[in-house]
Amino acid sequence: MSINLDQIDELRKRANVSYEDAKNALEQNEGNLIESLIYLEKQNKIKPDEKPCNDSTFFKKVKILIKTGNETKILIKKNDNVVLNICITLAVILTIVAAPIVIVGLLLAIITNHKIRIVKKNNENSEANKIFDKVSIIVNKVTKKIKEETKTE
Incomplete structure (x- = not known):
């Protein structure tokens, strides 16, 4: 044969x-x-298929998450001028590395009437923008009251 x-x-x-x-x-x-x-x-010669680690579902989900984060942007604007425009992935990394600085920066942006927007792919608005709007309205009311009180004194 x-x-x-x-x-x-x-x-x-x-x-x-x-x-x-x-x-x-x-x-x-x-x-x-x-x-x-x-x-x-x-004879125990059959070897299992070697799957590279990047085929696992965990790594596929992480890739999708990073891709989505790279396509989604965080914008900080003041009077229609863009002050900051970075992808969410970079924002998360910066938050992990320098959390106190990021928190203080966001607080200062809100207090100084900057608009914070999360923009998805195709310029879709995120649900988080509603929360940012509510926070901005409350902070604006509080800062106006503080300014009015300091003027009267």
Whole structure:
């Protein structure tokens, strides 16, 4: 019985073995693919498929999250002039690295009547913008009261 390359390739693909192991198994089993697989299995030569770690669902989800973060922007504006325009991924990294500075910066932006916007891909507004608007309105009322009180004194 002659063994051809297609048979060897098929056995290699199914058993993840070398050409030599596939050829020997086929020769031992007269070209029968199933018997060759059983033969290799009994000899513990079948190797599991090696999946790279980037095929795992965790890494796929992280990739999607990073891609979405790169497509979503945080904008800080003052009188229609853009003061800051960065992607959410960078904003998260900055928050992790320098949380106190970011918190103080956001508070100063809100107190000084800057508009904070989160803009998704295709210029869609985020639900978080409603919260930023409410906070801005409250802070504006408070700062107006403080200014009025300091003027009267």
